[in-house]
Amino acid sequence: MSIEIDDLADKVQWEKGLISPEIFIDEKVYREELGRLFGRAWLFLAHDSMIPKPGDFFNTYMGGDPVIVARQKDGSVRAYLNACRHRGMKVCRAEDGNARNFMCTYHGWAYDISGELINVPNLADAYHNDLDRKKWGLVQVAQIDNYKGLWFATFDPTAPPLHEYLGDMTFYIDSWVDHVPGGIEILPGVIKWTIRGNWKIAAEQFAGDGYHAQVTHSSSLGKIGEGMWGKMPEGAQFSSRHGHGHSMVFGRVTRFDDDPLSVYNAERNPVVEERLGSSRTNMLGNFTVFPNMSGLPASANLRVWHPKGPNTFEIWSFTVVDKDAPEQVKKAQQLSATLTEGAAGIVELDDGENWNLMGQILEQGYQTRRMDWNYQMGLGHETEDHETYPGRINGTYYGEGPQRTFYRRWLEFMTSEKWPRVDAVRESGDES
Amino acid sequence: MTTQVEAELTAFTAATQELQFRIEQFYYYEAELLDEWKYHAWYDLFSTDSHYRLPVRRNRLRRQRFADEAAARGIEMAHFDADMKTLKLYVNQRESGSNWAEDPPSRTRHLITNVRIRSSADEAGSYDVRSNFLVYRNRLEAEVDLWAGERYDRLRPTDDGSFQIADRVVLLDQNVVLSKNLSVFF
Numbered sequence: 001m002s003i004e005i006d007d008l009a010d011k012v013q014w015e016k017g018l019i020s021p022e023i024f025i026d027e028k029v030y031r032e033e034l035g036r037l038f039g040r041a042w043l044f045l046a047h048d049s050m051i052p053k054p055g056d057f058f059n060t061y062m063g064g065d066p067v068i069v070a071r072q073k074d075g076s077v078r079a080y081l082n083a084c085r086h087r088g089m090k091v092c093r094a095e096d097g098n099a100r101n102f103m104c105t106y107h108g109w110a111y112d113i114s115g116e117l118i119n120v121p122n123l124a125d126a127y128h129n130d131l132d133r134k135k136w137g138l139v140q141v142a143q144i145d146n147y148k149g150l151w152f153a154t155f156d157p158t159a160p161p162l163h164e165y166l167g168d169m170t171f172y173i174d175s176w177v178d179h180v181p182g183g184i185e186i187l188p189g190v191i192k193w194t195i196r197g198n199w200k201i202a203a204e205q206f207a208g209d210g211y212h213a214q215v216t217h218s219s220s221l222g223k224i225g226e227g228m229w230g231k232m233p234e235g236a237q238f239s240s241r242h243g244h245g246h247s248m249v250f251g252r253v254t255r256f257d258d259d260p261l262s263v264y265n266a267e268r269n270p271v272v273e274e275r276l277g278s279s280r281t282n283m284l285g286n287f288t289v290f291p292n293m294s295g296l297p298a299s300a301n302l303r304v305w306h307p308k309g310p311n312t313f314e315i316w317s318f319t320v321v322d323k324d325a326p327e328q329v330k331k332a333q334q335l336s337a338t339l340t341e342g343a344a345g346i347v348e349l350d351d352g353e354n355w356n357l358m359g360q361i362l363e364q365g366y367q368t369r370r371m372d373w374n375y376q377m378g379l380g381h382e383t384e385d386h387e388t389y390p391g392r393i394n395g396t397y398y399g400e401g402p403q404r405t406f407y408r409r410w411l412e413f414m415t416s417e418k419w420p421r422v423d424a425v426r427e428s429g430d431e432s
Numbered sequence: 433m434t435t436q437v438e439a440e441l442t443a444f445t446a447a448t449q450e451l452q453f454r455i456e457q458f459y460y461y462e463a464e465l466l467d468e469w470k471y472h473a474w475y476d477l478f479s480t481d482s483h484y485r486l487p488v489r490r491n492r493l494r495r496q497r498f499a500d501e502a503a504a505r506g507i508e509m510a511h512f513d514a515d516m517k518t519l520k521l522y523v524n525q526r527e528s529g530s531n532w533a534e535d536p537p538s539r540t541r542h543l544i545t546n547v548r549i550r551s552s553a554d555e556a557g558s559y560d561v562r563s564n565f566l567v568y569r570n571r572l573e574a575e576v577d578l579w580a581g582e583r584y585d586r587l588r589p590t591d592d593g594s595f596q597i598a599d600r601v602v603l604l605d606q607n608v609v610l611s612k613n614l615s616v617f618f
């Protein structure tokens with residue numbers, strides 16, 4: 001059984017709140033996704049602070065492909081495939097570090113930090129000098145840009161500029177990157193772990209699923225003040241036509257109320273309020289920048305869901321701190337995030353249990369693949385013109401509007417031959 | 433030249449043999465508590481000033497790697513970085529009745545080997561002990577995880593002839609953690 005692209009609109013009836021789980025397990029859908037979605041969308045690579053000096057690099061992935069992101073001598077940032085042009089071997093196997101060049105360990109072709117091919121063994125005697133090194137540099141991304149220090153890239157030269165791609169999501173991103181004059185940095189140490197499930201399950205959850213926390217996380221959040229079964233915290237949800245989602249509640253932006261971090265944040269509030277207004281002060285919750293970057297402002301957490309096959313993904317989890325915060329505040333943030341997030345985090349470990357078993361059922365099942373999933377929470381209760389918040393807004397913290405929007409956008413990427421510009425899709429009236 | 437190997441081997445006496453035996457028995461007892469889900473009893477093996485840390489293992493070039501992987505590297509994200517007040521939160525969670533990742537509980541086996549004991553240079557009367565572990569987890573119907581690694585402990589003798597864990601650093605031999613979570617203790 002394999003799904004054709006033409007069938008996808010039947011599998012993703014976002015406007016009715018019906019999604020077929022076949023899109024989470026089908027091998028062909030996954031293969032198409034690597035090209036049509038991950039080959040075109042702007043994808044998060046790294047933050048400025050992770051590669052401060054010339055030669056600093058960070059090894060990551062764009063969809064299924066390994067990509068090096070590296071600081072250049074002139075301070076700019078480049079990103080290129082970590083795959084040698086000779087036989088496709090990885091040219092760099094360290095996850096991060098500082099390098100002047102990368103020598104492929106297969107036959108020794110060497111590339112400088114900009115990706116240019118600078119040395120080929122036996123160029124004269126074996127190649128008879130018939131090799132134009134200029135043509136055989138590492139494959140560069142088509143476009144690279146940053147939003148306030150967050151670097152993104154796309155492999156599609158026809159993709160619109162990053163700012164347009166992020167759209168109304170920047171209003172919400174500002175609440176955790178531009179809330180203080182000094183901005184943010186990422187703490188050293190990326191927590192990486194493996195889920196046997198589909199990456200979209202995690203991305204949609206972070207876009208809009210505050211609903212799961214009271215039950216999934218009752219043994220952790222229930223113990224540190226946020227959990228109350230059956231009682232919905234006050235908040236709202238944002239859905240972007242560009243596929244992004246943000247679910248917000250307002251309150252304490254730290255997990256604990258008795259550490260240097262919470263004292264610091266309380267003192268910081270007037271500064272945030274002056275910069276962003278009260279509508280974005282003490283904003284917490286969960287978000288997804290389409291397609292696979294997510295975060296939790298209350299845990300100062302940022303992560304990428306890296307696809308590793310239809311039924312496997314890796315979580316790469318980063319911790320954000322205010323760059324100018326005192327050392328003991330950064331330490332408190334590190335300790336708090338270590339406790340709650342990550343593979344061992346008391347909050348996060350219960351998510352893995354759900355996602356793995358959902359994946360196992362789909363891997364083995366036939367009937368379970370034919371059963372539509374229900375995405376109908378809050379259907380028909382959203383408004384397009386909120387007085388304070390841009391985007392499509394649901395007036396409660398629980399809802400599945402951001403998830404429906406995520407799959408609407410996903411479907412557009414999967415079914416259109418050209419880059420699916422939001423205005424073009426709208427004009428043609430082709431919204432399903 | 434008397435090699436370092438010879439020096440280390442001849443340092444063993446009847447006294448060290450007995451100490452080796454007692455410390456190994458302590459570790460087997462600890463493993464039993466973990467494998468029988470007696471988390472509070474396990475927690476009580478730690479001294480109140482203890483610390484439990486499980487750093488992230490990094491893939492770095494040989495020339496840029498860390499000389500001592502168990503040493504603290506300042507403010508850096510870790511899988512665990514817990515004083516005893518914090519470790520208590522983990523232990524309470526396991527026994528909460530709603531920690532779904534461990535309910536129904538996993539079956540685990542903690543195998544402890546390669547126990548190497550040195551008198552602690554930093555804390556008189558205590559021992560700095562390194563041991564290797566292999567932990568097998570079997571969960572629900574057919575889930576299996578295997579973790580190997582090394583523990584760096586500070587063991588402090590107690591009045592009743594046993595020990596307290598006064599510090600523990602766990603080096604887990606994985607970069608990307610290969611399991612869906614780390615809901616076990618090492």
Ligand code: FES
Nearest residue numbers: 084086087104107
């Ligand atoms: S594959 Fe890189 S030099 Fe041959």
Ligand SMILES: [Fe+2]
Nearest residue numbers: 213216217351
């Ligand atoms: Fe969760």
